[in-house]
Amino acid sequence: MSKWLNLRSGLGLALVAAVLIALPFVAGMGGQAWVRILNFAILYAFLALGLNIVVGFAGLLDLGYIAFYAVGAYTWALLASPHFGIHLPFWAILPIGAVLACVAGATLGAPTLKLRGDYLAIVTLGFGEIVRIFMNNLNAPINITNGAQGITMIDPVVVGQFKFSATSTIFGMTVTGPQKYYFLLVLLALFVILVNFRLQHSRIGRAWQAIREDEIAAKAIGINTRNVKLLAFAMGASFGGIAGGIFAAMQGFVSPESFSLIESIMILAMVVLGGMGHIPGVILGAVLLTVLPEALRYAVVPAQKALFGEVLADPESLRMLIFGLALILVMRFRPAGLWPSPERRRELAEKAR
């Protein structure tokens, strides 16, 4: 612990903390929309770190991760909305959502233990689609998910009398709903970062790494590959479940549309683009891939007007086009990700030699 206590890292931590606290108020000056974008960046960082356990640590390519997010979101939506008339408090729902997502993760993991690489990818992808299709269609004959319309008027996070959705004054400062959620999300993100760091160098983390590098060798040195792989799926999934719950509460609305395959792919892109298996890299990837499309949304129309004097191309597709190009270019010039782990960089350097 002593290395945490020296002056330099203490100052660094204080600086990071100050920036994290100031950020929502700075963003709030540009409008609450920016605070919301910030919140989504953190939420996606949370999700990406959950997926990082499965893909980055254990090396299992999961293209259906959004399904667990959906399970968490729908758990919250069904247990805290007028849809069934149930209004449980958040400390009851979040664990339920996490456990349900965890069960879903194990359910997906169990039949896919024997599969490798790309076969695993397509099965997880299929699983994600199955979950989405069920959510889309489970409104008949018994209305469970309300189908494609989704569930509205979901309760926000409420602690005692403190509502996260409303604006209130704390110590003489006006704090808006999104800004409150920001702090909640930062706390959750710190939690998942801590778990990730502790896992990485734990016995389980090393077992995952061994499986990632060579499953047969891992088996030979006595790792119970079945249990350890299932654990990776289950843990990654439960983080997805927690994130889903917060998403439902923050939006107040869930529909199957939010849980399409492209979302899974985006989260995977965050992990790979940032630097697979490297925690700071994954966070960077998540923040960049969330903020970039939003920033482009504000930039493409003025930029076109400045360059050509008029709006030539449809801004929505132009922004996605630039986004796609950015994905290609980053991978092209930094194939190991923007911020790969030092070990990974060393391995790649050795391979190149």
Add this chain to the structure above:
Amino acid sequence: MDILLQQIINGLVQGAIYAMVALGYTMVYGIMGLINFAHGEVVMIGTLVAITVITLLVGAGVPPAMAGACGVVAAAAVCMIIGWSLERVAYRPLRNAQRLAPLITAIGCSIVLQNVAMMVWGRNYMTFPPLIAKTQFEIAGASFTSVQVLILLVASVSMGGLLFLVYRTKLGMAMRATAQNPAVAGLMGVNANRVISSAFVVGSALGAVAGVMVGTYYEIAHYQMGFMLGLKAFTAAVLGGIGNLAGAMAGGLLLGLIEALGAGYIGDLTGGFLGSHYQDIFAFAVLIVVLMFRPSGLFGEKTGDRA
């Protein structure tokens, strides 16, 4: 009984389309071990190019069948160029990078292609002009159209052509050699880069033909149509055992049949609890069950424990 036959016919036609697209995935996978995630978008572009060319020619007074042939050729040409460039831009620079890097560039390409298509063709649904007169035939109470016959015919000819290319020509031999062992194939004088490029080009051409088939069958096209089609075709390729040509064909047909029969009978099977909108679940559920018992697909070779 006639319903069963009807569903089998519909399933075969849909399956032939899946198989044609699946071949594009499986050829690239067989040689490079990579999923070409942008292949669905290539098919979509093929359909849209064909629509433009055919509409123009028909408008100029060319007979529809002629215009259709020109449309197929134009679509194939454009798709071959796209397939070739995809390989150059997204895959070749990353051949020695980590395994997931090309996946991300492929997703990037897929986003780019989709949005370029949207800028060029707009976001509305487009109608595909009819190529041949749609005559109905009837056998044992099941009806099918001339369009369906044409699709099956073209699909068989193209697949036969592909098999000829792969098993009877020098290029095909080079492809098979590279798929088995790129290093040794290189020592034998095979130009691996050329072989890989040609796999992309041939796969894209098949995709273009498939795109025209989709257009004539459903008479409608859209810039987002490539995604689900690509997904299903990829599922078909994996079902048959990815990297295996016969597997992709069988997987495609099988998937088409499963979907058609599933959609037709799921209501009866579950006592009306699940309706035909669960059709997509059938495809994925069968895939998961098959892979549980045969982890490398129906016809996939046992790759042993290579990651």
